[in-house]
Amino acid sequence: MRKWLPLLTICLGTFMLLIDVTIVNVALPEIAGDLDASFSSLQWVVNAYALAMAALLLGAGSIADLVGHRRIYVGGLILFAVSSLICGISPNPSVLIVARVVQGIGAAAMAATTFPLLNGSYSGRDRGVAYGMWGAIAGASSAVGPILGGILTEAASWRWIFFVNLPLSIIAIVLCVVALRDMTETHSARIDVAGMAAFAVAAASATYALIRANEHSWSDTGTRSMLLVAAVALAAFVVIERRSAQPMFDLALLRERSFVGVLVAAVTLFLAAFAALMYTSIWLQSVGGMSPIEAGLVGLPLSIMAFLVSGAFGRFLHGANPGRIIGSGLLMVGIGGLLGGVFVRDDAGWLALVPGYIAIGAGVGLSTATLGSAAMGAVAPHRGGMATGAVNTAQQLGMAFGIAALGSVFTARAKDVLGARAVPDIDSAARAIAGGRSSVLTADAPEQLRPALQEAIYAAAVSGVQGTLIASGLVGLLGGVLTLVLIRPTHLSGTEEAPNAEVMKEVAGA
Missing domain, CATH: 4.10.860 (DNA Excision Repair, Uvrb; Chain A)
Incomplete structure (x- = not known):
């Protein structure tokens, strides 16, 4: 049992840093009331965390390769715990936003060292099991965030969505000291x-x-x-x-087709699988009338499938062709998005999302764990932090670009519906619906016009969600095809620290 302590340590960190991407969303109304926060401040409470992670992931991975992955991981945990405490006791929005930035820095340090630590802790079939379980936790965490956030906010206070990180961080820090070891020795190179x-x-x-x-x-x-x-x-x-x-980042890696394939897969996976969830949640809550917890529970099929597929099949993927696994997973994600586009129409409700979510969850379960092992297989062991930082940065940027691009798709589709129903000021109305402010539109309308306006808003939201699902599905299919073409089985075989020929020469030269 002791041999799985490193996996538990890493999974605890992964769980915390991923749920903190989404756990805040459901608590925003409570935060606004308690801290008298403006709408702009609330947006930065969410975005500051992602911004800090995206900016520092690659740098954190590079530093970890020099000073030690375990040391940076522990430092990230400590920073994450302290900043979580400050988030929880924040007296005003400014302090909360700054603390969220620091929390993102700690998360970047943890995320950039995850794969090297897994590789250093396990080998052979155990490594396949470890990556499978890590992928199961990672795949389920994003959807668990809104559910956990809703429960903590309703049962206690919004502050507990941050306080809950403290005991988990303390446990993880103790386990780091007891169970974790670095894969490579530290280097004296200049940062x-x-x-x-x-x-x-x-x-x-x-x-x-x-x-x-x-x-x-x-x-x-x-x-x-x-x-x-x-x-x-x-x-x-x-x-x-x-x-x-x-x-900090060896540009020669971009001449490696397989490594480029891993980066493409990272971008397209997070865009295709997760970016549309923001708009389905807005539809279910602001238009469909669901509570945050109810809307979060709708995403459970995705989380459960991701957990089951990654956990059940991860141990059998060691030594398999990673390009085929990741590519197949992305194709399943693409199919799931298109299924959502087929079923979400007219007067559809939350059940229309379930078939697509099941397919997306299965695809996420296949792809997530294998993506990490494929990235590590593309580089020499002492560059694991560099590879991990690059992949995680690609994921963060894919998510951010996906949310922005799908937002444009949503508003364009909503405008078409609103224009056909002669709703005035369709630009502002479409943005209000996409931003979850549909109630403002109906509240400002004359009472006799509200029923027709509500129908128009629902139809516009359904059309917008349908557009985002179709667009994300197409991206998933494209990403799957590119991954199958780019990632070569001879380079990323999943064998023991089996970097390609060029990397082997580099190691020998070192």
Whole structure:
């Protein structure tokens, strides 16, 4: 039993950092009332965490490769615990937002070291079991967040969605000291500060631009300005890394077709599987009248399938062709999105989502764990943090881009429906529906017009959700095909630390 303590340690950290992406959403009304927070402040309570993670994941992985993965993981846990405490006792929105940024930094440190620690703790079939169970926890965590958040908020207070991290963090820290070991020895190489700064600016600017595009539009001056800043910073990052003797991210990895395939899979998986969940939740709550807990429970089929598939099949995937597994999982996610697009129509309710969620959950269960092992198989062991940081950054950016892009799809479809029903000011109305503010539209309307307006709002929301599901389904299918083509079985065989020939030469030269 002791041999599974490292897995328990890593899964505890993964569970905490992933549920904190979604657990806050259901508590926002309580936070607004208690702290007198504005709508803009509430948005940043959610977005600050994701922004910090996206900006620092790659840098955290690079530092971990130099100073030790276990050390960075423990540091991330401590930072996460302290910031969670500050979140829970925050007296005003400003303190809460800053604490969420620090929480995101701790989460980045944990996420960037997960795969190297798993690889260092297990080998052979045990590694397949470990990745399978980790994938089951990861796949289920995002959907569990809203349910747990709703229960804690209703039973105690919104502050307990943060306080609950404290005992889990203490347990994980103790287990780290007792059970975890590093896969590789630490190195005395210089930290690439310039590269880290350039990439942090690029990732933060791109993520902020995507968030802003979802709130305002792609044509907004602020959105375009931040995209320009991201492009300039990314160009600077490339120049710095090409000239650096010890780069934070080895650009030569991008010449490896299999590693590029892993990054493509990471982006498309999180976009196709999870980005549309925000809009289905808005539809169920603001238009369908469900409570946060009820809306969260609708996502249980996805979580259960992800947990069962990853947990049941993970131990059998060791040594299998990762490209086929990940590609097949993405194709299932794509099929699930299209199933949702078929069933969510007219006067459909929450049951229309279930068939698609089951397929998406199965696809997530297949892909998630194998994605991590495939990333580690593409690089030398001492670059595990670099590979993990790159994959996790791709996932975060895929999620952020997906939410923004699907938001545009939602509003465009909603506008078509509202325009056909002669609803005035369709642009503002469509954005209100996409942002979960449908009640404002009906409250401001004359009483005699409310029944017709409510019908129009429901039809617009259904059409918007249908569009997001179809779009995400198509992305899943495209990602599956690209993954099958790009990831080569000879390079990523899933064998013991079996990097490809070029990486083997690099290790020998070191």
